[in-house]
């Protein structure tokens with residue numbers, strides 16, 4: 001019956017449970033150093049990855065696509081087209097006799113389709129009254145925080161060609 005007798009006055013569970021709660025939270029110098037080295041290594045690898053990606057980043061090459069013929073639309077009128085894919089809707093506006101501008105039709109706020117208002121000579125979004133400049137696509141009013149992506153146009157003969165997108 002020796003197993004019933006204890007050697008000290010401490011409860012039996014304290015004698016048998018060898019790790020103290022206070023010691024569980026104790027961090028050794030070695031553990032701290034290991035944590036700092038691994039964290040620093042992780043951050044270094046992450047930054048290296050960002051650097052390598054930025055060095056090898058290539059701007060997308062957009063296709064060249066005929067969007068209208070010169071004189072096809074009257075001054076102050078628009079033509080809708082898609083560029084560079086069938087899902088990317090754009091708007092072409094003839095602002096003067098020899099001047100055309102084009103922008104993505106997707107509002108930079110919540111993606112509603114913008115339209116051209118001839119009276120106010122600006123692109124307007126009907127959803128939250130976001131207005132964009134026809135000259136450069138910049139935000140004139142409303143919740144959008146970014147300008148409309150501009151479709152770069154080139155005139156070749158009597159064709160107006162979309163060649164690039166400037167965000």
Ligand code: FES
Nearest residue numbers: 107109110125130
């Ligand atoms: S979606 Fe165009 S202003 Fe909100």
